[in-house]
Every structure is written in structure tokens, then in C-alpha cells.
Amino acid sequence: MAEVNFIVECIRLYAREERTLIIRGFFPEDNPENRTLKVYLNQKEIPVEYTITSGAEVRRRHLQYRMNVGEEITGKLLLPEETVVDFKICSCLGTEETEVYHVNKKQFEKMINHLDGNLEMERLEDGQFVLTGWCVAGEQTKCQAQVDGKNVPIDVQWKYRKDVMDVFPELEETVKCGFEIYVPEQNGRKLSLHLYANEKENKYIVSLDKVRHGESGHDTVSLFQKGICYWKQYGVKRTIRKIIRKMQGKKDTVSYEDFLKKYGVKEEELARQRQEVFENGPCFSIAVPLYQTKEKYLREMIESVQAQTYTNWELCLADGSGREHSLQSVVGEYIAKDKRIKYCLLDSNEGIAGNTNEALKMADGDFVVLTDHDDLLSPEALYQCAKAVQKEPQTDVIYSDEDKVDMSGKKFFEPHFKSDYNIDLLCTMNYICHLFVVRKDVMERAGLFESCYDGAQDHDFILRCTEKAEHIVHIPKVLYHWRCHAQSTSENPESKLYAFENGCKAVKAHYDRIGIPAEVEQGPFYGMYRTHYLWKEQPLVSILIPNKDHVADLKKCMDSIEEKSTYRNFEFIIVENNSTEEETFAYYKEIEKRDNVRVLYYKEEFNYSRINNFGAKEANGEYVLLLNNDTEMIEPDSIKEMLDVCMRPDVGIVGAKLIFEDNTIQHAGVIIGFGGVAGHAFIGQDRDDNGYFSRIISVQDLSAVTAACLMVRRSVFDEVEGLNEEFKVAFNDIDFCLKVRKAGYLVVYNPYAQFYHYESKSRGQEDSADKVARFQQEIGLFGERWGELLENGDPYYNPNLTLDKADFSLKE
Numbered sequence: 001m002a003e004v005n006f007i008v009e010c011i012r013l014y015a016r017e018e019r020t021l022i023i024r025g026f027f028p029e030d031n032p033e034n035r036t037l038k039v040y041l042n043q044k045e046i047p048v049e050y051t052i053t054s055g056a057e058v059r060r061r062h063l064q065y066r067m068n069v070g071e072e073i074t075g076k077l078l079l080p081e082e083t084v085v086d087f088k089i090c091s092c093l094g095t096e097e098t099e100v101y102h103v104n105k106k107q108f109e110k111m112i113n114h115l116d117g118n119l120e121m122e123r124l125e126d127g128q129f130v131l132t133g134w135c136v137a138g139e140q141t142k143c144q145a146q147v148d149g150k151n152v153p154i155d156v157q158w159k160y161r162k163d164v165m166d167v168f169p170e171l172e173e174t175v176k177c178g179f180e181i182y183v184p185e186q187n188g189r190k191l192s193l194h195l196y197a198n199e200k201e202n203k204y205i206v207s208l209d210k211v212r213h214g215e216s217g218h219d220t221v222s223l224f225q226k227g228i229c230y231w232k233q234y235g236v237k238r239t240i241r242k243i244i245r246k247m248q249g250k251k252d253t254v255s256y257e258d259f260l261k262k263y264g265v266k267e268e269e270l271a272r273q274r275q276e277v278f279e280n281g282p283c284f285s286i287a288v289p290l291y292q293t294k295e296k297y298l299r300e301m302i303e304s305v306q307a308q309t310y311t312n313w314e315l316c317l318a319d320g321s322g323r324e325h326s327l328q329s330v331v332g333e334y335i336a337k338d339k340r341i342k343y344c345l346l347d348s349n350e351g352i353a354g355n356t357n358e359a360l361k362m363a364d365g366d367f368v369v370l371t372d373h374d375d376l377l378s379p380e381a382l383y384q385c386a387k388a389v390q391k392e393p394q395t396d397v398i399y400s401d402e403d404k405v406d407m408s409g410k411k412f413f414e415p416h417f418k419s420d421y422n423i424d425l426l427c428t429m430n431y432i433c434h435l436f437v438v439r440k441d442v443m444e445r446a447g448l449f450e451s452c453y454d455g456a457q458d459h460d461f462i463l464r465c466t467e468k469a470e471h472i473v474h475i476p477k478v479l480y481h482w483r484c485h486a487q488s489t490s491e492n493p494e495s496k497l498y499a500f501e502n503g504c505k506a507v508k509a510h511y512d513r514i515g516i517p518a519e520v521e522q523g524p525f526y527g528m529y530r531t532h533y534l535w536k537e538q539p540l541v542s543i544l545i546p547n548k549d550h551v552a553d554l555k556k557c558m559d560s561i562e563e564k565s566t567y568r569n570f571e572f573i574i575v576e577n578n579s580t581e582e583e584t585f586a587y588y589k590e591i592e593k594r595d596n597v598r599v600l601y602y603k604e605e606f607n608y609s610r611i612n613n614f615g616a617k618e619a620n621g622e623y624v625l626l627l628n629n630d631t632e633m634i635e636p637d638s639i640k641e642m643l644d645v646c647m648r649p650d651v652g653i654v655g656a657k658l659i660f661e662d663n664t665i666q667h668a669g670v671i672i673g674f675g676g677v678a679g680h681a682f683i684g685q686d687r688d689d690n691g692y693f694s695r696i697i698s699v700q701d702l703s704a705v706t707a708a709c710l711m712v713r714r715s716v717f718d719e720v721e722g723l724n725e726e727f728k729v730a731f732n733d734i735d736f737c738l739k740v741r742k743a744g745y746l747v748v749y750n751p752y753a754q755f756y757h758y759e760s761k762s763r764g765q766e767d768s769a770d771k772v773a774r775f776q777q778e779i780g781l782f783g784e785r786w787g788e789l790l791e792n793g794d795p796y797y798n799p800n801l802t803l804d805k806a807d808f809s810l811k812e
Contacts (some may be wrong), residue, residue, distance in 0.1 A: 006073075008101045013112050014076065015136055015170050021112070023048070023075040023089065024167075031071065033163035040088040041080060046087055048075040079459050084108050092710045106114045106668035115200040116168070117141075117177075118191060118382050122211045124185065125407050128296070129211060131181040134164045137197030138177045144196075145181065145186035147208070158274040162497050191571060197491050202233050211601075234802035245336040254802075256415055258404070263800070263811075265380050265477075273309035273383045281386050283312045284437070285363030289318040290327055290357035290373045293294050297483065298327060300395060300409050302341070304481075310383035313339045314365055318358035320349035329489040353457045355448035360448055367398075368443055370436045370458065374483045376405060377435070381479035385437050388473045396469035398437040400479035401798065415810075416693055417798035421472040424748050425700040427507050427520075429528050430459040431693070434480035438465045455499025460506035467513060476798050507531070516648060524697060525690075530752070531699070541570040541643060541711070542621030546602075546611045549579045551587045553630045553758065558591070559635040567640040570625075575615040577606060609723035609732040612707070614715055623647075624717060626733075628708040630758040634659065638753040642711040645699070652716040652745025653737055654755035655705020657696070663687045666757045668696045669749040670704035670734055671795035672786070673803045677779055678704065678734050683806045692801075701748050702796050703741065706735030709755050716745055730778045738786055742754075 007025050014020035027035060039048050054071045087108045089101040103111065117135030124130075135141045138158060145154045161178035165171055183191065191206040286305055292300070305315050319327050323345070331343045342362050346355065358370060367385070371377065375478045381400070389395050403415040418431055425431050436458070438446075446464040453460040466472060467656065504520045507529050511518040517534040543561065547554050558572060576588065576599055602614050616624055623646055625639065635641070642654040658667035669681040681702075682691050690697050707723075708732060720739040723732050737747045783790060793799050802811040 005098055006035065006089065006100045008089060009072075011101075011111055012114075012116055013166055019079040021077050021079055023077070024072065026072050027091075027107065034093045037073070037075065038090045038092055038097065039075065039077060039559065040090070041084055042082065042086050046077055046080075047105070047428070048077045049077050051331070051472050052504075053425075098799060108244055113200055115195060115197055115202040117195055117202055119204040119206075123407070124211050124571050126296070126540070127185045129183040129185060129191065129206075129208065131193060131206070132179070133184065134161050134178045135195050135197065135202075136164065136168050136171060136175075136177050138175045141179075142196040143179070143181060144194045145183055146192045146194075147183075147186040148190055149192075150188075152183055152186060156180075157182070177682065189390055196392060198670045201640045231425055246768055254812050256413060256810065259411065259415075259800075259810045265378070270309050270379055273380055275544055276383075278310070278312070278386055278390060281310070281312050282367055282389050283311075283314065283365035283380050284367050284369050284385065285365035286313060286315045286369040286371050286377075287359035287786045288315065288362055288371050288373055289352060289359050290317055290321060290354060291323045291349060291352075292325045293327060293373040295327075295330055297409075300376060301371070301374060302331070304379070305371075306334075306338060307379045308377065308382045309380055310386050312386070313340060313369075313382055314363070316359045316362035317341070317343045318346060318355050318362065319344065320351075320355040320358075322349060351451050351454055352450040353454055356446040356457070360443070363440060367437050367439055370434070370461075371480075372434075372482075375434070376409065376481040376483070378477075378479045378481065380477075381435060384475050384477055384479060385435075392471060392473060394471045395473050396439045396442045397465055398435075398475060399432045399470045399472075400435040400475040401477055402434045402480040402482055402485040403478050403798070405481040407483065409483070415478055415800075416808075417476065417478075417800040418474065419700070419798065420795035421466070422701045422796060423466070423650075424746070425698055426463065426466070427510065427529065427531060428461065428523065428700065429694070430456070430460050430503070433458070434472075436462060439808055442468050453502045456503035456506045459503055460509065463506060463510040464513075468508070476800060491698070497526075503527065504529055525694060528670070528694060529696070535647050537647070538567075538569050539623055539643070539647070540621035541567070541623045541625055541639060542573055542616075542619035542714075543572045543625045543627055544575065544612060544615040544619060546575045546577055546605075546608070546615070547579070547584075547629045548577050548730070549581045549584050551581070551584050555587065557627070557629050557631050557633075558597075564633050564636045565639050566636045567643060570599070570639065571620060573615050573619055574599045575602050575611050576600065577611055607725060607728045608707075609725045609727055609736075613725065615721040616714070616722060619714065622714050624712050624714055626712070627705045628709045628757065628759070631658070631709060632756040632758070634754040634756060635752065638755060639711075641750050641753040645750050646711050650746055651748055652713060652740040652743070653747045654707065654711045655702075655747070655749050656709040656755055656757055657749075657751040658706070658709060658757040659687045661758050662754060665689070665696065666707065667706045668735070668751065669700070669702040670706060671797045671803075672703050672734070672789055674806060675803075677731065677782060677790070678708065679696055679806060681806055681808070685807065695808065697751050699748065699750050699752070700796070701746050701795050703747065704734040704737035704751055705747060707736065708757055708759070709753075710737075712740070716740055716743070719743055726781055727778055728774065730775055731782045735740045735782065735785065738789070782799065 006027055008023065009025045014022050051074050052071055083105065085105040087103050088099060090097040091100050115135065115137070115333055117133065119131060119133040121132045122129060143154060143156050144151050157180045158176035158179040159180065160176050164177050171177065181193065181514065181747060186208065189208055192209055193204045193206065195202045302315065305313065315332055321327055327346055328343065328345055331341065335341045335343060344358060344362060346358055349355065350358065362672050373537050385398050388398055401415065401417050403412050405412050419425060422431070442465055446468045449457045449461055500522055504522060506519040508518065519532045519534060520529050521532065523530045545554065545557065574588070574597070580586065591597045592599055600615055600618055602611050612626055638656060642656060643650055646654045655669065660666045663686065665682045665685045665687055667680045670678055671681050672678050682696050723736045727735055741747055800811060801808050
């Protein structure tokens, strides 16, 4: 592990007091050694006033460096009258001081004369280059731009930025420090942006060629800077591994452009769909709230609906733009030629929820389809929905995969190939989003949009509809194109913090409706949510550990739980199986003196399923944690995290995130079909990676998890008659999970429960004849029992993703 020393994030002058310096930074892993800081000016220690900030906002700020930081330290100090010729920060552990930052006079003056601000993003939109960023001087900032050395006219608009205010809390609340600078499209190649304020200047160089191609024209947080921060936190070896994996990960990966060429819907198929006749096909009402929509985007949206190969639809447009900005004339052109289009000019703008409700009230169809005013439908969207209803008439809710489309409407990127219905993932994020279709009578029972969730109104609506739905269908095809700039994260997410706060409220309201005591907070990324359950009970957990010798491993496993676990109501059941070393039995005698430890003796040949069934019969707990002896608890709340989810009545099994000794992922869930049978998701990726659409770090339902660390409710264990003893070594845990799912319970992966798993990556090579025969036999048995699942594919893994890799990349 790298030395745990302070990382300086920024040093700046205080915005409201002269000669006052601010130091901001953090200790990796939130300062486990309780180090302190000292600051020296001109070789003299000076007093510093420190404050510590923690919480979700701090974690999110540091995600740009791909680092997990929970606490941020801010120091405030008064500069001396004398000239600063030497400035140094030291991290202290006892009497030992380690220099973490040191600059000379010239470097110090350059640092404090920097204008606090940043250029974050550039895009080309409607004939203008748009530059987005911030400057603490706000509207007092003078802005100039040049293209290839020649001055060009610009229009500057200033906006409120809460994220900047969080970092500069001394600023007045009314200060608008975010900017959008509009530059008429030029033929040049290089744009220079100059910001002037308080006798300081910042200069940014932008490649216009890159911007024209939808790429970032400059680096915000450079890859080098990310690498340096990662190196400081995790050390050289881990950083080198991460760089190598990044480089290797780009090889042999199918681009979305190539994927569309091979698998995208072809004109021949669209022509065939147009000829297909549906008997009593459903009518789809496409509800779209309008608000001062740009004419180009409005026309493209309407025409994407008119291009549908399935024709039984109506388009319901509710316009909240106001009479001065009414879109009536544009829409009227289409209504004159197509009576399936309805339009209503609202008396006033009712907000996103209210305007959507007015569009929904216009709907006369069997199903309602939600669409944003500037997005696009795939031409086969409604055809695929009608086909789904024809196949399964009981369908109440339909959703599809989606991608993003750039402002030109021509470049498609970031496809989101989703899981089938996944309530735990839906409580972690609105993964359903688009395209969302609901039977009209289900919508009426669920209720319309509610303005108190503005910004997350669709998440709330989807949760309420899925609560009422009996049958939910996921169509694994991209049927919706979400318009978004290629370098954007849906513009500036910090400007929509209210939306994420309302997202927390929406998920909390869901738990309230279904009777689950829980609180919800914002997760590690904007738009992600974390659930904290508020159960009153603290049931006994029986931790069942099979063991043969390897006393050091067993001791490390047990000690990590005894010393770290915040949940204390547990017992250990060690199932001894044919150990031969004297020290093993000596250790058994030692631990049996504890009140919460029992050692059972299983004397038959090794059979993992039978050993666990044997131990479970002796367990006193309402919940059983199956745990390998070569594991070590990382997160103190791990048992509580698993138990909290497992106590839900709809859940049978909960699994954890497991990490190899080299800090790569050993287990983040199991996917049926990997390797021809089943395999671990994201194996070998860095422990800090987020994974495909944050699947590594999201609580979610899966088909299976590994029994190396698996919690199960005892009553569910008994209901399915434990593990199948025909699976002596392989696939027993996967078979067990599938039995539990078949019995009607969810299997949940919880990444907030984390353990090391010291299993060798080369373990399990079936090189002897007996082992090969047994392994083949167990593969055959698994195929007999779960052949239909292998044939149809894992419902929690999208068929557009590869089965040849564990990284959720596109299939070839």
C-alpha cells in the first residue's frame, strides 16, 4: 500500500479577505493513521485554522480523479507582510514529518496569481461554439476570444453554480460564477479564450477541429493529473496495473459504430415491419411536454414518430411555452397533414410534471409512451412494443434500451444495454429512463406526475407504475435516442442538484408505499442513490466457514470480523473437514473457548454442498452467512449491509463485492452464460472501477452470487432444501441461487459489503483425469437443470453484450 500522506488539491487566496490563503486537500482512505499537518512559511511554522468536510458532495467532487475520498480538509492561514520565498506543507505522524508540498518564491507567486476558474466543456450547437466553465469573479470577469489570432465577437451568459459555491463558501449566495460563452462558428482551427479579473488572467486553448467532431477541445482534469493523484493514493504498482488495463481494455473492443453496422435494424427489416398487420393491435399515445423547444429538434422529434413502422399511434403535445413563444405554427404544419397529432397550448407553464400531465390527459390510447421534446424514437420503437404486447397480452409496462444522439441528430453513442426488470437497480438509479411505456389503466391507478419530484419526476412515476404492474417487459433493443452533446454529462449535473435531491425523495417514497423502513441518500455519483434500512430487529447471523488446515487464513478471516464488524450479533460455525496439521486442532481448541464459536467435524470426503448443509443444520441464526476461510472483511459495515437487504421479505440471498489480494475484482456478481456456463462479472478489473453504467458499484438483483460470501435467510435455505449435493465442487452456489430465485425470492449483489478473497487466480485448474471427469459431469448436470436459462440468456445481462469477456463490452 502507498504511504498514507496528504494530497494537496488546491492552494488559493481567500476570495473575501486580503492576505488570507486557503489550502484544500485530503488524506487517502480518510486518514486512518490520524496524521496531522504543519505549514511552514520562510522556514517558520505558522498557525492554520482547519475544518473537515465530509459526505456525498465531497465524494462526488473527487470522482474526477477516480478516487474515493470521504473527508476533505480545508486550512485557512494569514500570509505575513514579508515576501514569501519558501512555502512548505508537511504531513506529521508523531514526531516524524513528511514533506508533501514545497514551492519557491517564483512558484508561489505564480500559484496565488492564478485566477480561480476553469473551462470545462466545449460543443458546437446551432452554428455556435459554446464554451462552458466557471470563474469566481463572476460577472466582473472580462472575457475575450480569438480564432487563429483574430478577435471574434462573443456573447457571455452567467449562471449560478452550486458546485463552485461549495468549494468557495465565502462567496455571496447571489454570485453567478458559471459561464456559457457563445462564439459564432468559425473556419479556424485554434480558439484562445482569455479571462481577466482582479489583475489576473487565465488563458485556454481549444482545438476547434476536435469540437467539430464532438470531442473535447482541451483537457480539464488531465489524464496525467488523474494518474499522479492515483499514484499518490495507491502507489506505483497499482497505478501501473491500472494504466496497463486501460491500454489493454481498448484493444479488441467493438465500437458502437461497428456494432450498429452489424446489428442495427436494416431498411429491409423496416420495410417488412411496415407490411405486417396486427389484429387488434394496441394504440400508443405518445405524450410529449413542450417548452420553448428549438424548432429543429421539435421537427426531428415529430418526424421520428411519423417514421414509425407501426402506425396505430397518436402524438399528444402539451405546449407550456406561453403565447409569445408558442410552437403552434410549427406543429400546425404537421397536424394539417396528419390527424394523429394532437396539440394543446397551455395557459401557463406548469413545469415539467404539470406539462407532462396535460399531455397524458390528452391520451386516448391503450398504452402511454413518454418522450422528451427534443429526443428521437427509433423507427421500429412502436412496432417492437406492439409485438411484445401481442406475444404477452398481460403486459402492463414496457421499457427498452437506449443510446445518445448528438445535437446534429446523426451521431449515436453511449448505448445503454439494460438488465431485465431490476427493482434494486431501479432504487439505485433510474436505469429504465427511456423508452418507457405503460398501460393506460395502470397509469391511472398509479397516478400522474407529481411536481414535488421535479427533475426526478420520471423516476418517481416509473417506480409507482412498476409497483402497480403485474407484468413488466424489457425489450433489449435501442428504441430511443436521447439527445445529448458527446462531451456532456447531460450538461452540468451540478446545476440540477435539486433533481438528485428529489430522486432521493422518490426512492424514499417508494419504500414508504411498500412498507420498508429506510432512508435514502445520494450515492457516489449524481443520479445514484444509497439505501439505509432502519430495521428494529438485530437477528443472529450464523457465519458458516468450512475449513481444512490453513489456520493462518482462518484466523485472519475470523479476526477481521471480530475486530472490524459493526454488527455484533453473530456466531461462528467452523466445519472441520479432514485437516491433518496439529496446529489446526490446537487453534480449534483455542477458539472454542469463545462463547460465539463452535467447531463441527465433518469426516466424509470433500463435498462443498454437503459440508454447508451439515453446518447449516446446526446454525442457531435466522440468517446464515456462507463464507470461505480465505476471506478478510474490508468494510466494517459488511455484515450489516448484507443483513439489511436480506431482511426484506422479497429477498432470499445477498452477495458481496470480493477483491483479490492485488486489489482487482474477484467477484461483482455472477452472470449466467459467461464461459459457456457461468462466471464472475468484472473479474480482474480494478477495485475502484465503476463498471458498465456503474454496475460494479450498484446494489442490484442478479441471477447468482458466489458462495465464497453469501448470506441467506435460514427459512429460505430450508425451503429450497439447501445446496444440491450432486454438485460437489463446481456450480453448487449458482444452482443454489437459481433455486432460490425459482422459489420467488430475489438474489441481490451489494457492493457496500466488501471482503478480500485470497483465492489464487490460477486455482481450479482441472488437470487430473478424475477432476476433469467430475467437472464435465457437473457441467452436464447444470445444463440439465438450467438448460432453458442457458438457452435464453441471463435476464440480468443484456444479449447485446459479449459473453466472451467479463467487462460488459459489446458483442462482436
